[in-house]
Amino acid sequence: MLWSLFKYLVFFALAAALAYGGVVLLETSGGVQITVAGTEYTLSALQSVIALSVLLVALWIVLKLCSLLVATLKFINGDETALSRFFDKGRERKGYKALADGLMALASGEGQQAMAKAARAEKYLQNPQLTDLITAQAAEMTGNTKKAAEAYKRLLSDQATRFVGVRGIMKQKMSEGDAETARALAEKALALRPKHEEVQDTLLTLQAQAQDWAGARKTLSTKLKTGTLTRDVFKRRDAVLALSSSKALLNEEATPEQQEQAIESNRLSPDLVPAAALAARAYIAKGKKRPAARILKKTWETQPHPDLAHVFAEIEPDESAEARIKRFDQLTRLKPNHDETRLVMTELHIVAEDFPGARRALGDLAERAPDARSVTLMAAIERGEGADDSVVRGWLAKALSVPRGPQWVCENCNHIHAEWAPVCENCASFDTLSWKTPEMPEITSLTGAHMLPLVVGALEDKSTEVAMSEDEPIETITIEDSVESASEKEDAPVEEVSATK
Numbered sequence: 284m285l286w287s288l289f290k291y292l293v294f295f296a297l298a299a300a301l302a303y304g305g306v307v308l309l310e311t312s313g314g315v316q317i318t319v320a321g322t323e324y325t326l327s328a329l330q331s332v333i334a335l336s337v338l339l340v341a342l343w344i345v346l347k348l349c350s351l352l353v354a355t356l357k358f359i360n361g362d363e364t365a366l367s368r369f370f371d372k373g374r375e376r377k378g379y380k381a382l383a384d385g386l387m388a389l390a391s392g393e394g395q396q397a398m399a400k401a402a403r404a405e406k407y408l409q410n411p412q413l414t415d416l417i418t419a420q421a422a423e424m425t426g427n428t429k430k431a432a433e434a435y436k437r438l439l440s441d442q443a444t445r446f447v448g449v450r451g452i453m454k455q456k457m458s459e460g461d462a463e464t465a466r467a468l469a470e471k472a473l474a475l476r477p478k479h480e481e482v483q484d485t486l487l488t489l490q491a492q493a494q495d496w497a498g499a500r501k502t503l504s505t506k507l508k509t510g511t512l513t514r515d516v517f518k519r520r521d522a523v524l525a526l527s528s529s530k531a532l533l534n535e536e537a538t539p540e541q542q543e544q545a546i547e548s549n550r551l552s553p554d555l556v557p558a559a560a561l562a563a564r565a566y567i568a569k570g571k572k573r574p575a576a577r578i579l580k581k582t583w584e585t586q587p588h589p590d591l592a593h594v595f596a597e598i599e600p601d602e603s604a605e606a607r608i609k610r611f612d613q614l615t616r617l618k619p620n621h622d623e624t625r626l627v628m629t630e631l632h633i634v635a636e637d638f639p640g641a642r643r644a645l646g647d648l649a650e651r652a653p654d655a656r657s658v659t660l661m662a663a664i665e666r667g668e669g670a671d672d673s674v675v676r677g678w679l680a681k682a683l684s685v686p687r688g689p690q691w692v693c694e695n696c697n698h699i700h701a702e703w704a705p706v707c708e709n710c711a712s713f714d715t716l717s718w719k720t721p722e723m724p725e726i727t728s729l730t731g732a733h734m735l736p737l738v739v740g741a742l743e744d745k746s747t748e749v750a751m752s753e754d755e756p757i758e759t760i761t762i763e764d765s766v767e768s769a770s771e772k773e774d775a776p777v778e779e780v781s782a783t784k
Contacts, residue, residue, distance in 0.1 A: 308332060378407030385417045394424035411437055412444050419451055428455060446475040450482065462489055470498075473505070480511040491706045491713045496528035522552030523714045527705040529561060549578055554585040556718065557703045563594045572598050576613070583614055587623035588718060604635035622648060622657075629660050638667035653681065654688035654720075691716045 308329035315331045317324045326334060385400030401417040408414070419434035432455060438448030453468035469486035476482060483506050490499035503521055506512035512520075525548035548555070549562035559582035566575035579595050582588075595614055596607065608631045615624045625648050632641035641664050649661040662678035691700040698709035699721050706713055 305329060374407045378404045378410075381407065382413060382417075385414070385421075389417055389421055389424070392424065394421045397421035398425070398430075412441055415444070416447060423455075431455065446472060446479075449475065453482075453485070457485075457489075462492060465489055466493060466495075473502070477505060478509045478511070480506075480509075483509070483511060488706075488711065488713050491524075491527075492711055494527070496524050500524045519552045519555070520714050522548045522550075522555050522558050523705050525551060526555065526558040526561060529565075549582075553578075553581055556582060556586060556588045556590055560590045560594045563591075564597070567594075567597055580614060580617060584617045586718065587618050587621045587627075589623065589627075592623075592627045604631070607631055608635060622652065626656060626660065629664075633660065633663050633667065636667065638664050641667070649678075653685045655682050655685055656688050658682040658685055686720060689718050689720050692719055692721045697721065 308327075311328040314325055314327040317326065381400050381404035385397050385404060388394075388397035388400055398418055398421040401414045401421065404417075405411065405414040415434045415437050419431045419438075422428070422431035422434065432452065435448045435451035435455070438444040438451070449468055449472045453465050453472060456462075456465040456468060466486065466489040469482060469489055472482045473479065473486055483502060487499055487502045487506070490496075490502060500521060503512070503517060503524065507514065507517045529548060543565075546562045546565050548558040552558055559578050563575040563578045566572070566578070575598055576595065579591050583591050592611075592614070595611065599607070599610060602610065608628075611627065611631055615628055618624050625644055625646060628644035629641045632638070632644055641660070645657065645660060645664065649657045658678055659682045662675050662682065665678060666675050691703050692698070693700070693707040693709060693712065693715045694717055695707060695712040695715045696710040698707055700708065700716060703716055707715055
């Protein structure tokens, strides 16, 4: 309303100015004298202004006629579009104006207006390469996926815009949950533009989700060759992919090729704990104990982890508890003051029924940084040393409220995983899991549960002793029952815990 009023005011102001100028010119004395072929013409001031305006219009018409003459001569000489270009200049000007307005509307988030401007630009320009992309993005903005898909499909017909069309349809399929089709389109888009970083990352994520490890490693190599990935990160992620490929295949019937793949993943990234554990198991399966121990020691020196200790125990499954303590000294002395080292040595001493040694190994960990593992071990030590049931119950009750301890946590969404995985099960991001204590603990680590050999007699029967032979392997003694009881804390505050073979 205000804009219309403003335009009316401007119009009346211009009309008034012209009228006033005409009156002034009429009242002005004198004029312009022009002599042509001996004839003298005298023009008043107003007539002079009118004559000058007519001259300018005539000059403009002459220039247009000259341009038409030039276009006609070009057409006669073989330029078939010369005349059409001459007559379409006005249409092009209107078309590009509509195109610019459409881009501005799209940037402003006005989807409907952007589609209208794109349609107007298409009417004048007759060039879908310029307008289909605006139409597709504006249709997506307004939720009209069908119209967007039609626009993207039209872009496929031209080699210059094919990549844009493939990428647009790929994103639509991803939003619809059709990961298989999206992966095929991402592969096609990468073939069209191998250096496009976004398509590289999208394809890598889709391949990892589909467990296409060979294809993912190929895409990762492409990222390295095109310079979108540093070599250090490449080695780490290539190790993750090699590990993921071998982890699903490595078992008792694993082929030598599958075992070699597990070893390769450790070679690519020696500090990757799951890769080290799997590579060590591959060597153990081959009967090569020394290489397995060497891998575990090297990774332990970087990051002590329960998985490494468990695999280190598998090297000699039939050794006595005392022999195991002695052999584990090779591993634990690499990081003697680390919390994981203290926990592992505490477990070993409990298995050997050396409860004073277990207390010395644990130190003040249960008070300084209490978690379910250290507190439960403290309960086992108290039971082994003959403490009152109330003391043991106190430690077990505390185990229900303290954090669960370090777990595999996604750096992207903070989702907690029971086991390591190459792709986060919550946000589907690739290679984002790290071993750390979550800010909001939710679940108990299965790795920790498997590593804790809690040796505690029944709380209601003081005469019950720990049943364990020195010849039994450490892996047969677990606290799975105690972990299950801890998860049922609402039904029973303190559960009866036992550790038997």
